[in-house]
Amino acid sequence: MKNSNRKTFFMFLMAFLVAFFIVSVVGVLRSSFMTSGAPEIPAAQAVPALTDSAMKTPVSFSDLSERVKPAVVNISTSKTYKGRGGFGSPFGGSPFGDEFFDRFFGDMPRREFKQRSLGSGFIISSDGYIFTNNHVVEQADKILVKISDGKEYEAKVIGTDANTDIALIKIKPENSLPVADIGDSEKVRVGEWVIAIGNPFGLEATVTAGIVSAKGRVIGAGPYDNFIQTDASINPGNSGGPLFNMEGKVIGINTAIVAQGQGIGFAIPINMAKSILADLKTKGKVTRGWLGISVQDITDDIAANLNHKSKQGALVSDVFKDDPADKAGIKVGDIITEINGKTVKDTHDLLLTIAGLKVGQKMNLKVIRDGKEMTFQVTVAERKENAAASSEKSSRFQFGIAAQDITPDMAKTLGIAREGVIVADVQPGSPADEVGIQTQDVIVQVNRVKIRSLKDYTREISKAAEKKSAALLIKRGRSQFFVVLKLQ
Numbered sequence: 001m002k003n004s005n006r007k008t009f010f011m012f013l014m015a016f017l018v019a020f021f022i023v024s025v026v027g028v029l030r031s032s033f034m035t036s037g038a039p040e041i042p043a044a045q046a047v048p049a050l051t052d053s054a055m056k057t058p059v060s061f062s063d064l065s066e067r068v069k070p071a072v073v074n075i076s077t078s079k080t081y082k083g084r085g086g087f088g089s090p091f092g093g094s095p096f097g098d099e100f101f102d103r104f105f106g107d108m109p110r111r112e113f114k115q116r117s118l119g120s121g122f123i124i125s126s127d128g129y130i131f132t133n134n135h136v137v138e139q140a141d142k143i144l145v146k147i148s149d150g151k152e153y154e155a156k157v158i159g160t161d162a163n164t165d166i167a168l169i170k171i172k173p174e175n176s177l178p179v180a181d182i183g184d185s186e187k188v189r190v191g192e193w194v195i196a197i198g199n200p201f202g203l204e205a206t207v208t209a210g211i212v213s214a215k216g217r218v219i220g221a222g223p224y225d226n227f228i229q230t231d232a233s234i235n236p237g238n239s240g241g242p243l244f245n246m247e248g249k250v251i252g253i254n255t256a257i258v259a260q261g262q263g264i265g266f267a268i269p270i271n272m273a274k275s276i277l278a279d280l281k282t283k284g285k286v287t288r289g290w291l292g293i294s295v296q297d298i299t300d301d302i303a304a305n306l307n308h309k310s311k312q313g314a315l316v317s318d319v320f321k322d323d324p325a326d327k328a329g330i331k332v333g334d335i336i337t338e339i340n341g342k343t344v345k346d347t348h349d350l351l352l353t354i355a356g357l358k359v360g361q362k363m364n365l366k367v368i369r370d371g372k373e374m375t376f377q378v379t380v381a382e383r384k385e386n387a388a389a390s391s392e393k394s395s396r397f398q399f400g401i402a403a404q405d406i407t408p409d410m411a412k413t414l415g416i417a418r419e420g421v422i423v424a425d426v427q428p429g430s431p432a433d434e435v436g437i438q439t440q441d442v443i444v445q446v447n448r449v450k451i452r453s454l455k456d457y458t459r460e461i462s463k464a465a466e467k468k469s470a471a472l473l474i475k476r477g478r479s480q481f482f483v484v485l486k487l488q
Contacts, residue, residue: 061207064248065207068181068242068248069197069205070178071123071148071178071180071242072120072148072198072205073120073122073123073145074118074145075118075119075137075169076119076143076144077143078114078115078140079114079141080114118202119199119239119241120237120239120242121240122241122250123147124180124277125177126177126178127176128172129158131167131253132167132253133166133253133255134164134166134167136167136239137157137167139428143156143169146204153171156171158280158281159280159286160280160285161276163223163224163286164273165268166272167280168277181247181248181249183250184251184271185252185270186269188215188269192211194243194246194251194252195207195208195209195210196209196232196242196254198241198242199238200237201235206238209232210263211232212229212230215229217229217266217409218410219409219413219440220406220414220440221266221439223351223402224355226268226269228243228269229265229266231263234265236257238265239256240255251270252267253268253270254267258413258414258415287359287382289356289358289380289383290324290354290380291323291378292319292320292381293316293318293319293325293330294316294317294318295314295315295317295336295347296314296315296317296347297311297314298314298346306335308335308368312337312343312346313335313336313346314346314350315334318332323381324379325378327378330365330376333369334368336350336366337373339364341364357380359382360380362380363379363380398464399430399431399461399464399487400485401425401426401437401443402423402424402425403422403423403424403461404422404454405422406418416442419442419444419452420452420457421451421453421454423443424439426439436483441474441476442475443457443472443473444473444474444480445472446464446470446471447471448471464485470485471485
């Protein structure tokens with residue numbers, strides 16, 4: 001019995017020692033593999049560490065809104081227009097054109113109507129200067145500003161710029177006013193928290209929160225589109241109000257929405273407003289730079305034909321005689337790649353850069369000509385709207401319409417097809433304005449001719465201008481309708 005127990009004990013001991021040995025060997029081999037044999041994760045694939053500022057928890061939205069609200073104002077406007085009550089299209093005028101209406105209802109007198117609208121703004125100086133949108137105050141007979149303490153003041157328009165949709169207005173307050181802290185929109189990062197404050201649908205001092213969804217958006221609102229996109233809710237009445245970052249600084253002016261989308265709003269970068277403030281204050285309008293060239297984007301085919309390595313840059317398609325570019329030696333076929341050391345991505349980028357230059361300023365223009373880099377010094381002249389009309393990538397103000405091609409970015413953002421041209425601007429009081437054409441309308445036909453591009457539109461609208469009449473087929477959202485434009 002004792003021998004059997006001893007034998008069992010030794011067998012158990014041997015099994016334990018063998019198992020311990022095996023576990024030890026496996027552990028050593030695994031450790032060796034992990035430290036020397038296993039491939040390390042490359043540094044480039046590792047998730048980058050967050051910066052100190054990125055790791056900071058956002059301040060309370062309540063504390064932030066309480067601090068910045070006093071500088072935000074509500075704006076109500078009224079304007080008078082004449083029309084014939086009881087008849088007409090929901091888009092303004094007769095759906096069959098004024099000629100049809102005058103023929104059958106010409107004896108009906110025109111009545112005066114009051115149109116009222118709401119908007120927002122923010123105070124930029126304690127003596128009553130206020131930033132808002134141009135479309136909020138445009139053609140208004142009366143502008144009333146309501147400040148945070150409930151007092152109302154009548155405002156005067158100091159300066160406007162339809163191209164950027166920015167306006168500067170002024171009230172005469174009884175006391176010093178709270179002022180919004182102006183930030184730097186160049187430092188804005190996609191993904192950072194923002195809040196919008198305004199007067200949506202007449203609901204005063206409404207605060208909404210979201211993030212910066214994108215920067216540099218081009219949506220066909222005008223020639224200087226460079227919007228900040230945000231998912232902070234923006235609705236009618238928010239126009240002209242401020243977009244604040246979490247430091248309580250204004251980084252944008254809330255301006256536009258996409259009717260077909262939710263959580264997609266757009267704000268003008270505050271740096272754009274700052275750059276034209278002096279002109280608005282002293283001249284009532286904006287003076288912009290002018291080179292005297294017509295440019296176009298570089299397609300794959302053009303890049304291949306010119307032996308250009310990329311589609312980056314702006315191709316000079318025309319040079320106006322005796323204007324700055326002509327005097328400096330710029331020629332048709334040159335590809336502009338840099339202005340004062342800043343890379344030119346495309347024609348839109350070129351337009352924004354030139355617009356920001358001062359009249360009389362000397363600038364270095366780097367171009368590629370026949371595969372060789374060359375640099376020219378050009379003196380910036382003043383941009384004249386009538387001269388600039390033929391140079392921009394748009395057909396400017398025929399019948400009061402400025403139209404442009406629909407870019408892939410516009411089509412995606414607005415949820416539209418890339419067919420026709422998009423209305424970028426409408427001149428107040430023009431034939432287009434009288435029949436109710438709006439920005440972001442899409443023109444798909446001119447006098448029954450299908451429009452596929454700006455080239456088609458420019459050709460057909462020029463023919464129509466000679467005949468002083470144009471029938472346009474317009475797409476607006478899901479609706480489609482004809483309008484007839486007539487030149488006097």
